[in-house]
Amino acid sequence: VTVRVGAAAVLLSIVAGAEPGVAQGLRGSATGTARYYDLRPIVRDTAPRAEVTQNPDGSFTWNGIPVTCTDVTGCVYSRSGERSSIVALTQDVGFTAWGLGLRGLSVTALLRARADVGGDITWPRSDDAFDAILAYAELNRGPLRARLGRQRATSGLGFTGFDGASALYEPYAWLELEAYGGRSLARGLNEPRAEALRPIEDFVLDREVYLVGAATRVRPWDGTAVGVRYQREIWASRSGLVSERAAADFTTSRLAPVTIDAALDYDFAFGRIGKAHATARAPLGRGVVLETTARRYLPYFELWTIWGFFRPVAYHEAEARATWRATSEVTAWITAGWRRYDEANATVILRPLERDGVRASLGGLWHAAPNLLVDASYRIEHGFGAFLSSGDASVRWEATPQLAFSLDATAFQQIEQFRVGEGMVWGGGPGFDVEITPTIGVVGGASVYHQSFDNRPAFADWNQVRAWTALRVGFGRDPGQRRAGVAP
Amino acid sequence: MTSAPLRARAWWALLIIAAAAVAGSVVLAADATDRFPHHRHARLFPLCTGCHAGIEAGERAQFYPPPDNCTSCHDGTTEKRVEWDGPRPYLTNLAFEHPAHQAVAVARDGAALECEQCHSVSAEARMTIQRANPDVCLSCHGHAATDHFVNALCETCHVPLVETELPAQRLLALPEPTDHYATGFVRELHGAQALATTQRCATCHTRERCLACHVNAADVTQIAALPPAPRDWIVPSYTAHYPEPASHLAPSWLERHGAAASRQECATCHTQQDCTTCHAAPAPEVVATLPSRGEVSAPGAGTERQPPPSHASRFFERDHAALAAASPESCAACHQKQFCADCHDAPLQPSYHPRNFTVQHASAAWGRRLECSSCHEVRTFCRACHVQLGMRTEGRLDPGFHDAEPLWLLRHARAARQGLESCTSCHNQRDCLQCHSTLGAFQVSPHGPDFDARRAQKRNPTICFACHTSDPLKGTP
Numbered sequence: 034v035t036v037r038v039g040a041a042a043v044l045l046s047i048v049a050g051a052e053p054g055v056a057q058g059l060r061g062s063a064t065g066t067a068r069y070y071d072l073r074p075i076v077r078d079t080a081p082r083a084e085v086t087q088n089p090d091g092s093f094t095w096n097g098i099p100v101t102c103t104d105v106t107g108c109v110y111s112r113s114g115e116r117s118s119i120v121a122l123t124q125d126v127g128f129t130a131w132g133l134g135l136r137g138l139s140v141t142a143l144l145r146a147r148a149d150v151g152g153d154i155t156w157p158r159s160d161d162a163f164d165a166i167l168a169y170a171e172l173n174r175g176p177l178r179a180r181l182g183r184q185r186a187t188s189g190l191g192f193t194g195f196d197g198a199s200a201l202y203e204p205y206a207w208l209e210l211e212a213y214g215g216r217s218l219a220r221g222l223n224e225p226r227a228e229a230l231r232p233i234e235d236f237v238l239d240r241e242v243y244l245v246g247a248a249t250r251v252r253p254w255d256g257t258a259v260g261v262r263y264q265r266e267i268w269a270s271r272s273g274l275v276s277e278r279a280a281a282d283f284t285t286s287r288l289a290p291v292t293i294d295a296a297l298d299y300d301f302a303f304g305r306i307g308k309a310h311a312t313a314r315a316p317l318g319r320g321v322v323l324e325t326t327a328r329r330y331l332p333y334f335e336l337w338t339i340w341g342f343f344r345p346v347a348y349h350e351a352e353a354r355a356t357w358r359a360t361s362e363v364t365a366w367i368t369a370g371w372r373r374y375d376e377a378n379a380t381v382i383l384r385p386l387e388r389d390g391v392r393a394s395l396g397g398l399w400h401a402a403p404n405l406l407v408d409a410s411y412r413i414e415h416g417f418g419a420f421l422s423s424g425d426a427s428v429r430w431e432a433t434p435q436l437a438f439s440l441d442a443t444a445f446q447q448i449e450q451f452r453v454g455e456g457m458v459w460g461g462g463p464g465f466d467v468e469i470t471p472t473i474g475v476v477g478g479a480s481v482y483h484q485s486f487d488n489r490p491a492f493a494d495w496n497q498v499r500a501w502t503a504l505r506v507g508f509g510r511d512p513g514q515r516r517a518g519v520a521p
Numbered sequence: 522m523t524s525a526p527l528r529a530r531a532w533w534a535l536l537i538i539a540a541a542a543v544a545g546s547v548v549l550a551a552d553a554t555d556r557f558p559h560h561r562h563a564r565l566f567p568l569c570t571g572c573h574a575g576i577e578a579g580e581r582a583q584f585y586p587p588p589d590n591c592t593s594c595h596d597g598t599t600e601k602r603v604e605w606d607g608p609r610p611y612l613t614n615l616a617f618e619h620p621a622h623q624a625v626a627v628a629r630d631g632a633a634l635e636c637e638q639c640h641s642v643s644a645e646a647r648m649t650i651q652r653a654n655p656d657v658c659l660s661c662h663g664h665a666a667t668d669h670f671v672n673a674l675c676e677t678c679h680v681p682l683v684e685t686e687l688p689a690q691r692l693l694a695l696p697e698p699t700d701h702y703a704t705g706f707v708r709e710l711h712g713a714q715a716l717a718t719t720q721r722c723a724t725c726h727t728r729e730r731c732l733a734c735h736v737n738a739a740d741v742t743q744i745a746a747l748p749p750a751p752r753d754w755i756v757p758s759y760t761a762h763y764p765e766p767a768s769h770l771a772p773s774w775l776e777r778h779g780a781a782a783s784r785q786e787c788a789t790c791h792t793q794q795d796c797t798t799c800h801a802a803p804a805p806e807v808v809a810t811l812p813s814r815g816e817v818s819a820p821g822a823g824t825e826r827q828p829p830p831s832h833a834s835r836f837f838e839r840d841h842a843a844l845a846a847a848s849p850e851s852c853a854a855c856h857q858k859q860f861c862a863d864c865h866d867a868p869l870q871p872s873y874h875p876r877n878f879t880v881q882h883a884s885a886a887w888g889r890r891l892e893c894s895s896c897h898e899v900r901t902f903c904r905a906c907h908v909q910l911g912m913r914t915e916g917r918l919d920p921g922f923h924d925a926e927p928l929w930l931l932r933h934a935r936a937a938r939q940g941l942e943s944c945t946s947c948h949n950q951r952d953c954l955q956c957h958s959t960l961g962a963f964q965v966s967p968h969g970p971d972f973d974a975r976r977a978q979k980r981n982p983t984i985c986f987a988c989h990t991s992d993p994l995k996g997t998p
Contacts, residue, residue, distance in 0.1 A: 070879075075911030075922075091928060099924040111922060114911065157905040191895035221897040234900050234949055236987050273981030302980045304973055308892065330889055332942045336981040338900075339950050339988065343957070344969035345941040348889075361773025378969050379934035386935040392888065414888055417939055421884050445881060458880070482880065499880075 060509035061128025068121050069500045072154055076114040078491075079107055091383070098491045112491035120151035121159050127167075128509070137173040144168075158222075166194075166223050176203040183223070186213055186246055188262050189280035189296050189308075194218035195244045209250040217244035217266045217275070226275075226337070236337060241269040256286035266335075276335050277301040291315040300333060303341060307331045320358035326370075327351055346375040348390070365397040374417070390416035404431040422446045435468040441480065458484045460497075477502030563648040569636045576636075579620040584608070614685035614724070616678055670698035676720035682727055683748040689755070695725050708764040715743045723747050732818040733759035736811070737788035763790045763822035784810040792821035799826045887943065894942065903946035912947045922947075938969075950987070958988035 080095035085108045087093050093100045093108060102108040124146045131139035143166040147159040158164075169182030178201040185194045197215010204210070219229040230237045246264035253259070260282045266275035282296035297309035309329040316322050331347035334340035352370030359365060372390045396410030406429045414421040423445030431437045442461035462480030469475065479500040486492040566572060572590065575583025585608040595603035626634045639653040658678055682692070703710060715722055722743075727750040731738055738744045750756050768774060768781075788811050796808040814821055878885070886893055893899060907913065912922065923929045937944050944953075956963045968974070978985055978994055985993055 072910060074909065077911070092924075101924050101929075110924065111911065154909050155905065157902050191892070219898050219901075220894065221902055229898070230900065236950060236984070238983070268983075273983050275981070277980060302977050304976055330892075332889075332892060333894065334941075334945075336977075336984055338945075339953065339957075339967075339984065340941055340945055342972070342977065342984070342988075343941060343953070343967040344938060344972060346938045348939070361771060361777065374939045377935040377938040379938060381935075382928060382932045386932075386939070388939075414884070416887070418936055419887060421887070423881065423884060443880065445884060480880075 066503040118152035121156035214245040217242040362400040472507035559648040675724035681723035
C-alpha cells in the first residue's frame, strides 16, 4: 500500500509541479458512484429426518421443500435469509497529463478508492480501500510508443496487468511490433498474486510472477490485418510457469461487401485451443445484414490452480444473426445459435447430462422521435442445468440536450443451475442523466425487482430495491478535439 | 433606457437618411424627365436629327448639339442667355444602340422606326418627349414578361454589370427582383435560373457574389462564365447564406450522409473543415476531394459535432463492440484510437458493462458468450459476493445447493467439465480436493483420458503436489 500511495503521490506531484509554460495539458475525470442494493442471502437449515419423504427419483422433500439428505450432514435445505443491504461508494480519478517538458511524454493514471458505508454485506473489492489501477508514463516519438509503470496489455488473452515496461514500434504503416514485460498482477485485481489471492485461496506461492510478451500486427493490404501474440508468466523462482499462451486474430474486408474476422487463443501447457471464432458479415440488400459465426469456447485457468487439470470441455457453436434496418428509424434483429459440448468422459449416473444448448434472441430499436428512443429485446436460452427466458424494454426521452430520462423494464428467469424450481424476476425503474455543464454530469436511477419462486416454498417472494447515482466531473480537454466547447 | 445623446444621434441618422432619400429621388426623377424644353422649340426644329445628328450613326459625340447652337439664339439679346456647356455624361447599363436597333427594325418591318415611337409621350403635342422607358421597350419586345425585373430577359436590353459605366452609388441602388425574396430562392431557384442563363445574373452580379457562398465555385461552369469585378472595384462583403437542404433534415441523415457524399454533392456548401469537425484522421477519402477553407472565398456552411442516434440507445454501451467490429471505419469517422483506449486500454472511464448489469450477470455468465475471467479474477471477484450470499460450501461434501439433482455429488462431473467457470465462482480448490486428490476421500482422478501429464508438468511441476504427495510421473518414461 505504501508503494502504491507513493507512486500516486509521485505522479500527482509531477502533474502539479510541471511548468505551466510548456503547454501543459491535462485531461481526465473524477467519477463518484454510490450504490444501494437489497439482498437476501441464502442460508442453510436442517429438516427433521423423520419428516422427510423420499421421492421415486431418489430425491427428498420436506413439506414440499427439496432437501438433501446424507448420512454425514443429515437433511439440509436452503432458504431465504433476512433482508440485507449494501451501501458502497466508489471514487475513480483518471487523468492523462502531457506537456511535461519533453515532447511526446505523458502520464496516465487511474486511481480508485472504495468504501462500504453501510449495510451488512461487503461490495466486491471494497475491503481494498485504494487501488492504482493504472499509473504509467508514456513516451510517443514518431513510430515508437514506450510505457513505464503500472499498465495492462489488452488482447485476445484478456486484460493482463503488470508493473513494468512496454514498447510499441510501428516502423511502417502496415507493421506493428510490441514487446512488454514486468511483474505480473492478478487479473482484475491490480495487485501481485501472492498479496491478492493468499487470503482467499490455497496453493498461492509467496512469490512474485513475472510476465513477458510480444506481439506483431501486420496489415498487408487495406482492410486486412493479422495479429499474433505470445505471452508467458513465470514464478520469480523459475520453478514453473503460471501461463504460456498465444493468440492470433485476423480481419479482412477484401471480399467486400463481405467482412470476415476470426480469432483464437492457444494454451501451450495443455496443448489445446481455448476460445476461437470466425465471423462473416454480408449485406443482403434492403437494409438486411446477415452475420454468421462459428465459435469454440473453452475456459482458461492459470497453471497455479488445479482447475485446468480437471479437463474442462469446450463447446462449439454455430450462430446466425440478421439485422434489418427497416427504415431510418426502425432497426430489428434476430439471432439464433446451437451449441454442443465435447464429450466429457464422465460416468453417467441415473441419466446423462445435456450436451446440447440452443439460444435465440430478437430485438428492435425505434426512434419514435428525434428525442425519443424505444428499445426492446427478448432472448431464450436452453442449456445444461438451466433455462433462461428474458425480456428487456426501455424508453429514453431527451427532454433537452442536457436532460434525459429513461424508463427500463425487465423480466427474466433467474438462473438456478441444478436447482429445483424456477425463479422469476420482473421489475424496472426510472433513470436520469443530467449534464449540468459540458464537463459535469449526474446520472442515477432506482429500480425495484420482484422476485418470485415456483416450487420452492422455502424461498419467499420479495421485492428487491436497487438505487445508484454517479457524479462525473471532467477536467481538462481532449487534445484530439478540434473545436472548443465540444464535450469530450 | 436610452440616453439623451443616443437619442440625438438617432434623430440625426434618420434626418440624414431622409435627406439622402429625397435627394436621390430628385436625381433619379431628373434623369427620367426631359430637361430640355423640346416642346417650346417644336416649331424651330423640324427634325430631331438637326440637333441629334449622331443618333442614326451611333456617334456619341454628336448625340447632342454643340453648346454654340444654343447660344446662337440664347445670347442674352435675342433670347435670354442660357448656360449650357454640353450634355452631362450619360451613364447607363443599357445595351441599346440606335443604329443596331434601327437595323433590326428595318429588317423586320421594312422601315426604320421614328424617334417619336419611343420618345414621344403619347397624346401630347409634337416634341413632347421623354426618355424611352422600359414599358416602351417591352411594348415591342413582346416576350412573356409580366414583370420587368423577374420575367424579362435582362440581357436583351442591359449589358453585364462589369461593363456598365454606372457609379457605385447607382450600382448599389439597382433594384432587387422580387423573385429573389421567394421562398427557396437561394436553395433551389437561383441555381436553376443560373443554369438556364447566367446573363441575367450578370446584369446585376459579378462572380464575386457567387464566390461568397459557393465553396465549389471553381467547378461550376455558370459561375466561371460570370465576369469578375474589375480590379479597381471595391466589392462589398457579402453574407453567405446556406439554407439546409431537405435531405439534411431526415432523422437518419447523419448516419447515411456518407453514402451520398461526393465533391459534386457536398462542395457547394461544405469545405474539408466542415467534415473534419467530426471525422477524425484518417478521414474518408471523399473529404480530401473537397476544397479546403483556405483555398476558397466562401466560409462553408459549418458543422456541429454531434453523436449519431445509435449512441442514444440504452444498450449502446453493451452493444457497441459488435457495431465496432462490424464497421470499425464508422467509429473511426468520429473517434480517434485513443478514444477506445480510454476504456479498453487506459480506462479513464472504466465502465464496460451496461449500468445495472448485476441484475442479469448470472445469465450472462451462464451463457458464456464472453469470458468473465478475461477481466475478473473469478476466485475473488465472484466468490466475494457469492460466499456472502450463501452460495458456498460448508463442511465436507456439503450438499444442499444443487438440490435438483439427486446424487449430485456422484453426478457433478459432467456438469463440472462443461461449466467449470461456474464452479469456481463459488467453490475453492480445497472443496474439490476433498475427493480429487491422493489424500482425498475417494482419490478420484479429474484429468480425463487424453491428459498429457508430462506436458503440463514440464511447465509447472509444483502444481502436481496440490493433489499428489509425490511426483506422479517419477519412474514413467
